[in-house]
Amino acid sequence: MTKVLFEHRGKADIETFDGWKAAGGFSALEKALKMTPEEVIEEVKSSGLRGRGGAGFPTGVKWGFVPKGGEKPVYLCINADESEPGTCKDRVLMEELPFMCLEGALIAAYAIQAKMAFWYIRGEFDLSERRMRQAVEVLREKGLIGKNVLGSGWDIDFGVHRGAGAYVCGEETGLISSVEGKQGQPKLKPPFPALEGAFGCPTIVNNVESLAAVPWIVNHGGSKYSALGTEKSKGTKLFSVSGAVNKPGVYEVEMGYPMADLINKECGGALNGIGLKAIIPGGSSVPVMPADVAMKTNLDYESVQEAGSLLGSGGVIVIDENQSMPELLDILGRFYAHESCGQCTPCREGTGWGARILHRVHEGRGEQQDLETLDRIARFMSGTTICFLASSMSMPIQSFFKHFKHEFEALMPTIDAVAGD
């Protein structure tokens, strides 16, 4: 199977400049700088690369939204906030292949003619931060970051910023607020960041994995990349597999790869041979799938959606038969309630309220209307907020109820017990 992102993973010293250079690194940057920015954008468009941060928006198309020849400076933000539960692919990329990531970001910055880029790293990612900071320093020394990069006449600088531990700062406008030094709260759209982002200037936010694929695309050509994967989901994708499997980890497979193969071949099958109950295919925010449905699904945007969930960030959470679903949802509820930035009424109130109810239901202290109330909370919390965090709690609630309602009902006190007082 063709590897795009992990082609050089594991090679000696690949995390160093020399190691990356020896593996052919920076040839893509050199090539890109000889192209016009528009040509680079076209190349990436033709690759069919879609954003790997979760939303799956075509990367080249997004770059094309930046106004040409505007007076304001353009910014690139690299989204390395990776906080979606079940997702740890960007971390592997930054720790093991920092120069590849940086090369991709440089090409992106050139394509949108940014003169400043911000690498926004999740606060807990200590090694990632050190690797990226070092990589930026090295490239500065080598002249690949700075004035007139490789004689192209284009200047670029990079800032490395470590977050303070907020999930919502991974949302692109929350990230921008944070970069601006404000409270980490998503911004109302419109205006969209490509027109009015960081400091009121055009800004592109891209996920690390999206950018990490760019050097390969420039080297091999967009068509080579689009030949991989399926009709609509091109290329390869990283899947962070966690939970009840023998070999959890980050795997690169072609889009459209069968879930069953990922679990059984790559991950060595279910842990201890215990039967699987459910799989969350794209990070904790996407709908849970019953294991039998999930195991028949292929890993591409369209197939997963058809099967009732979303590919999201590719965080595959594998759940075995012994796991209580109310317990799992209780944990997720607490996470979202803790991470809601608190701006939007439905999210601020709904996440906390929902979490409190989920907790008492899980503990067997549920009240009569609780499951109905949770239904209502989930329904009205989604789709009417500034960012998708609120929906990210709705989707789990709705899907857990859809497939595993009986487990919740079983925890509800019986009428007899209630009648006791």
Add this chain to the structure above:
Amino acid sequence: MSENVKLTINGFETEVPKGTNLIEAARCVKAKVPHFCYHRDLSVAGNCRMCVVEVEGMRGLPIACNTIATEGMVVNTESDAVKENRAAIMEFLLVNHPIDCPVCDQAGECKLQNYYMEHDRRDSVVAVEDKVKKGKAIEVGPRVMLDQERCVACSRCVRFCDEVTGTGELRLLNRGDHTTIDTFPGKKLDNNYSVNTADICPVGALTSRDFRFQARSWYLEKDNSICPGCSTGCNTTLSHYKQTTLGDYNGVAYRLKPRRNPAVNKAWMCDFGRTEYVQINENRLTQPIASNIEIGWDGALGHIRNGIAPLLERGSGVVAGVASYDCTNEEIWLFKKLMKEVFHTDSIALIANREDGYSDDFLIAADKHPNRRGSMAVAKGGVVEDLASYLDGKLAVITLSADVLSDWRDEASKKAFSAIKQKICLQSNGTATSDASSVVLPATSYAEKDGTWTNKDGRVQRLTAAVRKEFSVRSEIQLMQQIAHVMGVEWELKSAMQLFAEIAASVPEFDGLDYGKIGKLGATASAAQTVSA
């Protein structure tokens, strides 16, 4: 000329200027889109989510505050989905709300209460002990009280301090349902405009400390007024006790709030101006007095006649007339006429009652009088500059809301004034001058009279008689006409409106204006000319 767009809202076609959002556009067809966070004079935050509407061709329910009307747009503000969502937002807002309406000053004018009645009306499903607890009765600033539990996190107050005053004291701290409105540690909400945050707070989270527990809002009647505090002339709403069927109207004023006027003060006023209601209630002159005796109206007026008529026989110019920049244009106009036709004095003195004070580059002006510009324009020609020499040797003096004896006045003027035996004083509140006067006629405060003031920018604004006093007061205009009458000069009785018409006909600064044109928001003469041209 700005371009317009046509759109349909709830089946009605309407036309609005390009760039208008759907909350404002809906107002044009008399549809009310409920909202907490949106405020016309602040940036759009879009966080409360109460203002959702349905727009054909748009996915989901967009928020009206951040959706701009476009040509051909079809909007429904009352669809089932919209109503259901509004009710859901109300339910969310009430999850952690303390609902302490009985002890909340906002009750009766609370968006949360009102919207609950209009859009929700369901029973509470959250037990009190399950609610998130926060701080109550926090003295967040010298003039503002904070109840964090009542906050709906709309960020209006935060945006006010960031965008209007630029002082940035407030923040919504913490996250999720622990989001809490507060100041930065060690900071107070103490800017000169701080009480505006209480006005725009849609609930009882921020309230005025001055108004705290003073009156339930439903017992208050609200009338338009103008702040007398400085020459900016912020438009205000004056709350005073309501006439009820029980007849317990007590003429007490309770508070001033800004009244929106885009040309003057937008939706704001300063904290100093807020206190200007106190003078309506306190230290009032309540009885006609002559020689320290409560003598009644007829007695007092008779006293004036008996005292001054003989003096007039000694020639013209023996009676001095002193008015102040607190007077209305109509009062100054009539005062000049009174002095000339009744007391045979061609010139009057126009004085400041207060020294210049603090000013800023927003609303607060250094001149602490509401009508310097108008008084000067109306009195033009007959104004004397030097008060001391003007008063020197006069046999009688009539003061109209003029505090000649105020502390800071030059000694020469005070001496010249004190030397005059016959001192007739028309004013509303007790001062050193009224104390020293031989005849005191209790007159109206700015809240009890009709008339106009001209602010520093030449904008002529209306005062209307709102508060009715239980004790005996008469308007200055009425009193001046009665004085003329007892002095034996027969005038046709005129109202403030008629006097204004006379002013408009002869003073250029008022050219083309009348009370109709001035309306609630005031007008300038040049603007009036453009309209009539």
